[in-house]
Amino acid sequence: MALRHAVLTALLDNELSGYDLAKAFGEKVGLFWHASPQQLYAELARLEDAGLITGREVLQRRRPPKRLLTLTDAGLAELTHFAAESAKPSFLRDELLVKVHAERVADTDALIEQLEDHAARAAAKAQVLGDMLTGLRGPKHEAAYLATTNTPGPYLVCVRGRLFEQEKQTWCTWAADVLRARTAGRPIPPLPPR
Template identity: 55%
Template structure:
């Protein structure tokens, strides 16, 4: 997958400015594809030049004008082609995992702090995913939403993100607990 596919997929939700796209990436897309705002703006320029998206200026009163981008038919065709291609196996690239793998060499207190901090971050992300999923469902229960809504992709990726963060939380708590037992220290939060 490339950034272009992530941007095109995000634009399936409707017209967005570069700022709105950056916010979308920050809240939901970043859980499976990270991009800095300047990378997004550069990609929008490329996609527009290639005719995969279209941009239009929206005049605003009392604020600078903004450009809204929407998915063009060739962009939809590009996404369709991307979907039909085989996917590569996923992998985790995380420095915290490398640190835990090498935990026997020392730095246990600092490593426990890092695990506890990652657990705090995971809890916060789980809360955000729960909020996002509730907003997507509206007043509908999950089963009904998934059976009847015309656009379920963001919901399904939200479910994966929540599951990933839940597993991260459990792993961080377990790893910190094991390390504390090994060095005989108490948890930072009590």
């Protein structure tokens, strides 16, 4: 049950509403841990029942009121405890790979199209993550930022997300090129080094 801890982590630095969290999980956080709004609202209710977070009502001018959520001491302790446990290994799990594996019985042109589509999306995400990284470290160089910040965690995680997307882009592009070269009888391109 790591969604719970992903939520606690997201609340570590900011006081957020359920809505804010849903947005964060669709963007920043979502780049390494995805969850739907419905899942979040359910989890938030459970977390509040368990006393790991508390909410305070904030009235807004010309907006519906919102509940800003904060970690309690118990929530903080829970997070610290969680971080010390050994993490289970993560798996690559990708529908597209299943389809490529079944290329033999698939429509190759449709597959190529999808590979290129996924490559483009990955490139866009990598770009967003790159911008987030420069935003985080500000005017400093990476090494200087990592040496001095007291929250290196988010930066490190963001680097991983970026590597992941870059790797995905590289592979998708190459795989599409390979399949295209095969159907056209052209020479197979090598996998670009990175």
